[in-house]
Amino acid sequence: xxxxxxxxxxxxxxxxxxxxxxxxxxxxxxxxxxxxxxxxxxxxxxxxxxxxxxxxxxxxxxxxxxxxxxxxxxxxxxxxxxxxxxxxxxxxxxxxxxxxxxxxxxxxxxxxxxxxxxxxxxxxxxxxxxxxxxxxxxxxxxxxxxxxxxxxxxxxxxxxxxxxxxxxxxxxxxxxxxxxxxxxxxxxxxxxxxxxxxxxxxxxxxxxxxxxxxxxxxxxxxxxxxxxxxxxxxxxxxxxxxxxxxxxxxxxxxxxxxxxxxxxxxxxxxxxxxxxxxxxxxxxxxxxxxxxxxxxxxxxxxxxxxxxxxxxxxxxxxxxxxxxxxxxxxxxxxxxxxxxxxxxxxxxxxxxxxxxxxxxxxxxxxxxxxxxxxxxxxxxxxxxxxxxxxxxxxxxxxxxxxxxxxxxxxxxxxxxxxxxxxxxxxxxxxxxxxxxxxxxxxxxxxxxxxxxxxxxxxxxxxxxxxxxxxxxxxxxxxxxxxxxxxxxxxxxxxxxxxxxxxxxxx
Amino acid sequence: xxxxxxxxxxxxxxxxxxxxxxxxxxxxxxxxxxxxxxxxxxxxxxxxxxxxxxxxxxxxxxxxxxxxxxxxxxxxxxxxxxxxxxxxxxxxxxxxxxxxxxxxxxxxxxxxxxxxxxxxxxxxxxxxxxxxxxxxxxxxxxxxxxxxxxxxxxxxxxxxxxxxxxxx
Numbered sequence: 195x196x197x198x199x200x201x202x203x204x205x206x207x208x209x210x211x212x213x214x215x216x217x218x219x220x221x222x223x224x225x226x227x228x229x230x231x232x233x234x235x236x237x238x239x240x241x242x243x244x245x246x247x248x249x250x251x252x253x254x255x256x257x258x259x260x261x262x263x264x265x266x267x268x269x270x271x272x273x274x275x276x277x278x279x280x281x282x283x284x285x286x287x288x289x290x291x292x293x294x295x296x297x298x299x300x301x302x303x304x305x306x307x308x309x310x311x312x313x314x315x316x317x318x319x320x321x322x323x324x325x326x327x328x329x330x331x332x333x334x335x336x337x338x339x340x341x342x343x344x345x346x347x348x349x350x351x352x353x354x355x356x357x358x359x360x361x362x363x364x365x366x367x368x369x370x371x372x373x374x375x376x377x378x379x380x381x382x383x384x385x386x387x388x389x390x391x392x393x394x395x396x397x398x399x400x401x402x403x404x405x406x407x408x409x410x411x412x413x414x415x416x417x418x419x420x421x422x423x424x425x426x427x428x429x430x431x432x433x434x435x436x437x438x439x440x441x442x443x444x445x446x447x448x449x450x451x452x453x454x455x456x457x458x459x460x461x462x463x464x465x466x467x468x469x470x471x472x473x474x475x476x477x478x479x480x481x482x483x484x485x486x487x488x489x490x491x492x493x494x495x496x497x498x499x500x501x502x503x504x505x506x507x508x509x510x511x512x513x514x515x516x517x518x519x520x521x522x523x524x525x526x527x528x529x530x531x532x533x534x535x536x537x538x539x540x541x542x543x544x545x546x547x548x549x550x551x552x553x554x555x556x557x558x559x560x561x562x563x564x565x566x567x568x569x570x571x572x573x574x575x576x577x578x579x580x581x582x583x584x585x586x587x588x589x590x591x592x593x594x595x596x597x598x599x600x601x602x603x604x605x606x607x608x609x610x611x612x613x614x615x616x617x618x619x620x621x622x623x624x625x626x627x628x629x630x631x632x633x634x635x636x637x638x639x640x641x642x643x644x645x646x647x648x649x650x651x652x653x654x655x656x657x658x659x660x661x662x663x664x665x666x667x668x669x670x671x672x673x674x675x676x677x678x679x680x681x682x683x684x685x686x687x688x689x690x691x692x693x694x695x696x697x698x699x700x
Numbered sequence: 701x702x703x704x705x706x707x708x709x710x711x712x713x714x715x716x717x718x719x720x721x722x723x724x725x726x727x728x729x730x731x732x733x734x735x736x737x738x739x740x741x742x743x744x745x746x747x748x749x750x751x752x753x754x755x756x757x758x759x760x761x762x763x764x765x766x767x768x769x770x771x772x773x774x775x776x777x778x779x780x781x782x783x784x785x786x787x788x789x790x791x792x793x794x795x796x797x798x799x800x801x802x803x804x805x806x807x808x809x810x811x812x813x814x815x816x817x818x819x820x821x822x823x824x825x826x827x828x829x830x831x832x833x834x835x836x837x838x839x840x841x842x843x844x845x846x847x848x849x850x851x852x853x854x855x856x857x858x859x860x861x862x863x864x865x866x867x868x
Contacts, residue, residue: 248857604862641757
């Protein structure tokens, strides 16, 4: 019942000219970021973060969230028309979306991508609206012990979700936590790893790290691989999918919405994982899996629904618990903390305008994006013609402006350059960088709650198994670790048991 | 509605693997980094009367980094990774370094020349050197990029950036 009072108040907050403008601006920038290859949502959010310092927390979060889900919408356009994903969550859309475009069905592919995104986004927002108050109420029972356990679960699931070997993910998490410890210890006031530098007393700035790892390193990778483009004129055709397209797609959209929402809520999950898993699920469930990769519309509808639903899902842990589930949410958390707002269970009662305003903005943003994406598709296609040789110096200049303007300190620019080089090397060696950012943002909270918990128990880790909530979370984490280790051992055994490749095959 | 569908021409160039690995060097670097973090952490207070102290979490992270580095050193499946695998197209391998050089130069020059002039010079360098564009195109891109961004961020948003005496 409370829901019916709160959501309208959220709409009242968002339906002001200023907030609508920021929602529209965020949707436009997000679509642009999604459309343009070589600029992901994380890099774009970090580029624009300094601009939000002058905005109110509601305006700031409304715009940043709109950029996030706008990029999910826009990413499909590039995947379908160019076969280059605009951002990572649209990689799988290339497979069938571009195949459809080559068959002269670019219109229905674009239309279905936008409509599936809209339906999934709206469904996920409904679940978010219903679930958030309950979760926030449950989160009120959380103390330092439960928070520590929850963060451990978050890191375990992150290791579970990322691609590549577990030690690589673990190194990224540990490195992120270590970076967060540099500077002044907030509990004792002691200095750590500052080596006498005044600049390091406050630690590294989040914006400088993110801009380096995701902005600069992205440019460094792109300049060596983007060559030239071959332009072929094809007819896009009508954008609205046919009745048969809807018959083929309604179930994948619903499944994608559910899967995406769950993966958004889970720590370590997010739009990228959601879209890949949705594609795999649809292919497995299909009676004609051989059509996948050849232009099956289910291969567009499912993943596009999943990546949008994951955005709304990932808002739940951020708004209810104050814990980000992925790198982008970590940046949103950083933005809120800079604004002096601490997300968590008290947010709904202390700042209801922010809490419900952001949720209401997700509904409005979804409608705006549908209106922006379908009728303006011609404009977005024109933007695809901007060559990277024009884009990359602009991205680099934006990175410098964004980093410098946070503290008006050139040291941050040097930090950005350093992390750009580190990010470039790590990405070349197939390390995923999102866990590092997640750990960097969660690091101070983890340290505080871990130390508080161990002080309460005089140093005994048994405290994590005394509270029922914490014990359950810890057991789930242990179970996941065992399952993960078992899976790895089994796959290693099957590789060893496989016959050696023949000369011809190799 | 007619529109352009752009098919990218991807660069090829997968090269074979060698025995001596770059991965080996990276994994050794992780082990050394982990040990360095741990050693410095032990110089801080690890534990006091109230429980874990300043050095506790850094020590933990140092141990994890060193252990993971060691495990990858011993069981790495990609020990045969070599430079050719990472930079399959040697003619473009210098481009990322040109980007870093440009950024380093920008950080050095900005306090001296101000943002606008530095941004113009660095953009000119990047477009001319990284993409080997003609002078007139490079000048056009660098003028537009530096001028537009300065106008938007400095004059429209009022962001403080280093300026010359002339106010640019």
